[in-house]
Amino acid sequence: xxxxxxxxxxxxxxxxxxxxxxxxxxxxxxxxxxxxxxxxxxxxxxxxxxxxxxxxxxxxxxxxxxxxxxxxxxxxxxxxxxxxxxxxxxxxxxxxxxxxxxxxxxxxxxxxxxxxxxxxxxxxxxxxxxxxxxxxxxxxxxxxxxxxxxxxxxxxxxxxxxxxxxxxxxxxxxxxxxxxxxxxxxxxxxxxxxxxxxxxxxxxxxxxxxxxxxxx
Amino acid sequence: xxxxxxxxxxxxxxxxxxxxxxxxxxxxxxxxxxxxxxxxxxxxxxxxxxxxxxxxxxxxxxxxxxxxxxxxxxxxxxxxxxxxxxxxxxxxxxxxxxxxxxxxxxxxxxxxxxxxxxxxxxxxxxxxxxxxxxxxxxxxxxxxxxxxxxxxxxxxxxxxxxxxxxxxxxxxxxxxxxxxxxxxxxxxxxxxxxxxxxxxxxxxxxxx
Numbered sequence: 001x002x003x004x005x006x007x008x009x010x011x012x013x014x015x016x017x018x019x020x021x022x023x024x025x026x027x028x029x030x031x032x033x034x035x036x037x038x039x040x041x042x043x044x045x046x047x048x049x050x051x052x053x054x055x056x057x058x059x060x061x062x063x064x065x066x067x068x069x070x071x072x073x074x075x076x077x078x079x080x081x082x083x084x085x086x087x088x089x090x091x092x093x094x095x096x097x098x099x100x101x102x103x104x105x106x107x108x109x110x111x112x113x114x115x116x117x118x119x120x121x122x123x124x125x126x127x128x129x130x131x132x133x134x135x136x137x138x139x140x141x142x143x144x145x146x147x148x149x150x151x152x153x154x155x156x157x158x159x160x161x162x163x164x165x166x167x168x169x170x171x172x173x174x175x176x177x178x179x180x181x182x183x184x185x186x187x188x189x190x191x192x193x194x195x196x197x198x199x200x201x202x203x204x205x206x207x208x209x210x211x212x213x214x215x216x
Numbered sequence: 217x218x219x220x221x222x223x224x225x226x227x228x229x230x231x232x233x234x235x236x237x238x239x240x241x242x243x244x245x246x247x248x249x250x251x252x253x254x255x256x257x258x259x260x261x262x263x264x265x266x267x268x269x270x271x272x273x274x275x276x277x278x279x280x281x282x283x284x285x286x287x288x289x290x291x292x293x294x295x296x297x298x299x300x301x302x303x304x305x306x307x308x309x310x311x312x313x314x315x316x317x318x319x320x321x322x323x324x325x326x327x328x329x330x331x332x333x334x335x336x337x338x339x340x341x342x343x344x345x346x347x348x349x350x351x352x353x354x355x356x357x358x359x360x361x362x363x364x365x366x367x368x369x370x371x372x373x374x375x376x377x378x379x380x381x382x383x384x385x386x387x388x389x390x391x392x393x394x395x396x397x398x399x400x401x402x403x404x405x406x407x408x409x410x411x412x413x414x415x416x417x418x419x420x421x422x423x424x
Contacts, residue, residue, distance in 0.1 A: 148308060156342055165342030169411035170404035172342075173350050176307035178399035181315055 018042070018062055018097055026052055031102070041098045043083075049101045050112035053086060056097065057117055064088035064097055067114065070124035072132045074105075074159050084111055084134060103134065113139040131157040148179060246383045253297070253323060254379040255285040257372070260296030260320065262313060265303030267330035267362040274365035284372055293319040298375065299352070302362075304332035305345040314395065317352040322390045325355045325379070327371055330362045336411070337361065346411035350402055353393055 019033045019042055029048040034041055044052050056064045068087040075082075081102035088097045103109050113136035114121045125136045126145040133155035136142055144151060152175075153166045165172060196204065259281075263271055275281045275289065290296035293316045305313060317326070328348050331337035334357045336346035345351060355378060358371035382389055395401050402410070 153342065161342070163341055164413075168404075168408055169346055169350075170400075170407040172307060173310065173345065173401075173407050173411075174399045174404070176310035176345070177314055177351065177395055177401065179308075179311045181311045 018056065018064075021059070021062070022052065022056075025055060039096060039098055041100060043100045043102060046101045046103060046111050049084075049099070050114060050117075053088075053099060053114050054117050056088060056099070062090070063092050064090045066091050067118035067120055067124070068096070070114070070121055070128055072128045072134055072157075074132065074157070076159060078105070078159075081105060082109060082132065082134070084128065086114070109134045110137055111135075112137050113142075115139050131155055133158065150175070150179070242383065242385055246385075249384075250380045250382055254376040257284070257286055257297045257325075257376070257379075258288055258290040258295060259286050260290050260293050260299045260316065261302065262299060262316065263302040264305060264309065265330075265332065267302035267333065270362040270365060271300060271302040271329065271368065274368045279365040279369065281369070281372075284369065284376070286372070293317075294321065296320050297324055299324070299326040300329055300368075301326065301333040301348050302329040304330075304337060304339055305348050305351070306343045307345055308343075310345050310351050313348065314351050314401070318392075318394070322392070325375055326352055327356045327358060327368075327375060328354045329358045329368060329371070330360055332361075334359065335414070340413055350407045350410050352401070 019030070019040070022030050022042065022044075026044070026048060029045040029052065031043040031045060033043065056062045066089040068089045069085070070087075071085050073083045073085060081104050084101045084103060086099040086101075088099060090096075101111055103111060109132070111134060113125055115125065115136070116138065122139070122141070123145055125139055126142060128134050129136060129139075129142055130144040130146050143149060147156070154161055156165075167175070196207070199207070261268070261271060273279060275286070293299075297320075299313075299317060299320060301313065317324075326348075328334045332339060332344070333348050334354075336344050340346070348354060356371045356375045358367055360367050363371070393401065400407070
């Protein structure tokens, strides 16, 4: 790679950076890497992204145990793939790594959820789904988080989304006024609440403590 | 919404209007009730953004809103007289401000504080109500981004002046304007007209 190589262990941390180890473990699934403004960035293949992120979290010497953020970027160039960005932080090693997963816009925008690795990914991935329409396979509760459940205009941060939305102001106002202000719960949550008495005892105990399970 | 009236109340007929004319008794009663109402306005603060900071400054010691009879912030719409929308209103909050307005008992007034509440301001985007007058009726618009406390106090003084001019001989004053069956408060064409882009926004097309 060029002189701005992500393996040069940014932020003055001694020892080998994550990229050579990643390449040794995953080979061609690591697409490219670079350092931008002192931040190490590595592009990985979407098919292996879950393995790679899990490896980065669990391997001694990497220990990226904190998921700072999940977001996405769509570029103005229509040929350029949409990128899902994972911002990782290693709390013991005090270093950061940015992992990007390019998604071809001509295919379905899908990537594996990292909710099973970091529980904090739950709402972050919901926001990416809400704003960009990227579906996360294996997410327990993938629905809109910022826009309301019945929002029908699309995914606002996509480049083909007009600033003022697709509908007229009158239609937007009508839909907003027709919204049910009492609806705090999703359809899934309501169906769980209705079926509460029929649920097994251990599930009821877990729900009473506020735990959520896999929603089919 | 639960409070939606399927049949909007009919306005006063010509005969009704002709039958009510101000006389000595009603004007004296008007003067008394209006004096009482104008000088004991309890605000329902609906603060969503930076205007709410200026609103708090207005209510605090230096500007002291209590001087104008706003002795107490009424955080329940049931005991409120004037709704002050301080800040931008996203579509997600539109049904909520509508619900709060419907819950406030008559007589009630509203102040739209700041550019965003009055017109959407700089937020000519997919999330923002372009002026709260597409959702609720507004009595006084206070310009500014955000308005200084003096500006808000001037708006409140204007509202008091407006209240002093009200008369019980006008049967249309206290008529509730409900959201109609289609979910509209105003006719769609009127909403579009009020939401027209202005300033720099007119140079943007809907597809841009």
